[in-house]
Amino acid sequence: MSSHREAPEISQDPVADNTDTYAFVSPDRPDTVTILTNYIPLEAAAAGPNFYEFGDDVLYYIYISNSGTGLPDITYEFRFRTEVLNPNTFLYNTGTISSLKDPHFNRRQLYSVTKVLGHPGKDGKHKGHKPRVLAKNLASPPCNIGPASTPNYSALAQAAVHQLPNGEAVFAGQRNDGFFADLGAVFDLADLRPFQNLHIAPMAASAAVDTLKSGVNVHTIALQIPIKNLTRNGAVPTDPASALSTIGVWGAAARRKMRLRGDQSQKKAESGPWVQVSRLGMPLFNELLVPLGKKDEWNRSQPYTDKKFSAGVLHPELAALLPSLYPGVFPNLAKLDSAGTARADLAAIFLTGIPSGLIPGFQNNTGKTMADMLRLNVAIPPSKAPNTLGLLGNDLAGFPNGRRVTDDVVTIELRALAGVTYALVEKGFTPDAPAKAVTQGVPTPPSGPPGSGSRFLTNFPYLGEPHDGFDTPPPE
Amino acid sequence: MSSSSEVPSGPKGHSRRTFLQNSGGVVGALTVGVMAPAAALALDGTAAAAPASAVPVPRRSGALPDEPVMAYVSDSERSEVTVLSGTQETTFHDPVLVQRLLSAARSHTS
Numbered sequence: 001m002s003s004h005r006e007a008p009e010i011s012q013d014p015v016a017d018n019t020d021t022y023a024f025v026s027p028d029r030p031d032t033v034t035i036l037t038n039y040i041p042l043e044a045a046a047a048g049p050n051f052y053e054f055g056d057d058v059l060y061y062i063y064i065s066n067s068g069t070g071l072p073d074i075t076y077e078f079r080f081r082t083e084v085l086n087p088n089t090f091l092y093n094t095g096t097i098s099s100l101k102d103p104h105f106n107r108r109q110l111y112s113v114t115k116v117l118g119h120p121g122k123d124g125k126h127k128g129h130k131p132r133v134l135a136k137n138l139a140s141p142p143c144n145i146g147p148a149s150t151p152n153y154s155a156l157a158q159a160a161v162h163q164l165p166n167g168e169a170v171f172a173g174q175r176n177d178g179f180f181a182d183l184g185a186v187f188d189l190a191d192l193r194p195f196q197n198l199h200i201a202p203m204a205a206s207a208a209v210d211t212l213k214s215g216v217n218v219h220t221i222a223l224q225i226p227i228k229n230l231t232r233n234g235a236v237p238t239d240p241a242s243a244l245s246t247i248g249v250w251g252a253a254a255r256r257k258m259r260l261r262g263d264q265s266q267k268k269a270e271s272g273p274w275v276q277v278s279r280l281g282m283p284l285f286n287e288l289l290v291p292l293g294k295k296d297e298w299n300r301s302q303p304y305t306d307k308k309f310s311a312g313v314l315h316p317e318l319a320a321l322l323p324s325l326y327p328g329v330f331p332n333l334a335k336l337d338s339a340g341t342a343r344a345d346l347a348a349i350f351l352t353g354i355p356s357g358l359i360p361g362f363q364n365n366t367g368k369t370m371a372d373m374l375r376l377n378v379a380i381p382p383s384k385a386p387n388t389l390g391l392l393g394n395d396l397a398g399f400p401n402g403r404r405v406t407d408d409v410v411t412i413e414l415r416a417l418a419g420v421t422y423a424l425v426e427k428g429f430t431p432d433a434p435a436k437a438v439t440q441g442v443p444t445p446p447s448g449p450p451g452s453g454s455r456f457l458t459n460f461p462y463l464g465e466p467h468d469g470f471d472t473p474p475p476e
Numbered sequence: 477m478s479s480s481s482e483v484p485s486g487p488k489g490h491s492r493r494t495f496l497q498n499s500g501g502v503v504g505a506l507t508v509g510v511m512a513p514a515a516a517l518a519l520d521g522t523a524a525a526a527p528a529s530a531v532p533v534p535r536r537s538g539a540l541p542d543e544p545v546m547a548y549v550s551d552s553e554r555s556e557v558t559v560l561s562g563t564q565e566t567t568f569h570d571p572v573l574v575q576r577l578l579s580a581a582r583s584h585t586s
Contacts, residue, residue, distance in 0.1 A: 257560060272563065274563060
């Protein structure tokens with residue numbers, strides 16, 4: 001999965017597990033960038049009575065780097081606080097929730113948003129940049145429980161979109177998980193169903209399965225930020241070739257270093273500095289490109305130190321496995337792998353951004369510092385006819401130029417790993433014909449307005465409304 | 477590496493024995509405001525200016541965070557104890573304190 005349960009330690013800590021990060025120029029507000037960071041993988045919609053929520057003991061971050069250093073220049077911090085109006089009931093809601101202030105909304109979450117400018121020092125502390133609290137006590141919507149409890153979920157969710165002082169919009173709450181993938185096939189030795197007749201353990205080819213289609217929710221922190229607030233010089237870039245046009249984005253979560261578990265004589269307590277336990281920029285980075293023994297270290301480390309993980313990008317394990325898993329299908333990729341060729345194309349996509357000269361009219365390079373960030377060239381306007389294959393589909397506004405909710409990142413990365421993008425940096429290389437056709441086989445789910453039940457929305461926060469617990473799974 | 481028995485006495489008549497008598501416990505030893513004879517040395521240099529033989533136990537100044545002060549022996553071989561308070565973390569070299577904590581830990585296994 002993009003980053004659902006992608007490392008041993010964080011798989012034990014769902015509320016801090018950053019599952020997906022998105023960043024794109026907002027299609028309906030092209031003077032802004034939307035950034036989404038998702039947490040809590042694989043939420044079952046009916047999982048009451050204690051429905052899913054953000055961690056009061058977790059510090060959530062959205063980081064933006066605009067200086068080409070791989071260090072954050074702008075940080076948004078989110079802290080949550082849970083209130084229980086009536087602790088003498090087991091009920092999450094004591095009646096129909098008709099507004100965010102409804103007294104029947106018994107267990108609710110409020111949050112603060114703080115903005116910090118500048119790099120942290122090597123000790124992790126910001127020097128000379130006083131954090132600014134942008135808002136306090138912002139309401140999150142309830143989870144989508146069912147027609148008796150949350151009959152007008154669209155209105156509740158819309159009321160939970162808040163405006164911040166500098167033009168930002170913010171939302172934090174449950175959403176439909178927009179990650180679409182055939183997880184069963186991917187994790188069964190990359191046995192992609194449309195091509196499993198070619199797999200080393202062959203079966204008849206079949207249609208792919210969208211594993212997360214049937215009722216999986218997630219918790220989203222969403223920001224929509226004016227572009228001028230994100231760039232190094234405070235301008236709205238119009239030249240895609242300018243270094244000022246590209247920003248790097250990633251999400252992260254931290255916990256206090258020490259926790260004292262409560263017992264009969266003492267409540268739980270925490271102390272010490274915040275310690276990062278999860279991060280995510282590019283989808284599937286830690287999942288696909290970092291070996292099992294280093295995944296936890298990767299989650300604890302900062303992007304600007306990612307050079308130490310570059311071996312997994314330059315010589316990716318999956319690219320070496322594909323010719324073995326699909327015998328005879330990828331001969332040119334096999335030669336590339338056996339020659340020990342460093343994959344400069346993947347280094348550009350995942351670690352430095354794509355430099356000018358490889359794709360006409362496009363670059364999102366941020367310099368030599370190797371850092372896992374979602375790089376977005378904000379001078380490229382939203383596409384009027386988005387292609388879910390992004391840059392591979394000649395859509396400069398799509399992944400890996402940032403990431404839109406509808407981008408098929410699994411197929412794009414599969415094709416890149418299979419050698420399609422190596423031809424960008426080595427003109428003499430001919431990708432295997434199947435590499436250009438390989439697909440996970442899951443069609444991109446449709447978008448629609450709020451209340452339509454669509455997986456994606458056409459406006460902020462773009463991820464669809466969560467599945468409700470009463471109707472999920474649907475009655476037989 | 478110094479052991480606790482090698483730590484010299486502090487000034488103004490505060491011997492190791494009187495220090496140990498005056499300090500009521502781990503947190504007390506850090507906050508009671510007596511002169512500490514122990515070699516308490518902040519490894520990050522923030523509280524390490526005084527010679528090891530005359531390091532004063534800091535007097536309480538300012539409010540402590542509304543949460544417990546936590547400490548653990550981070551490296552017993554080096555006599556290091558790490559103290560966490562609020563969002564701060566400092567590692568001290570303090571053979572006496574570490575030996576006292578290790579003695580307390582040994583009592584759990586006896």
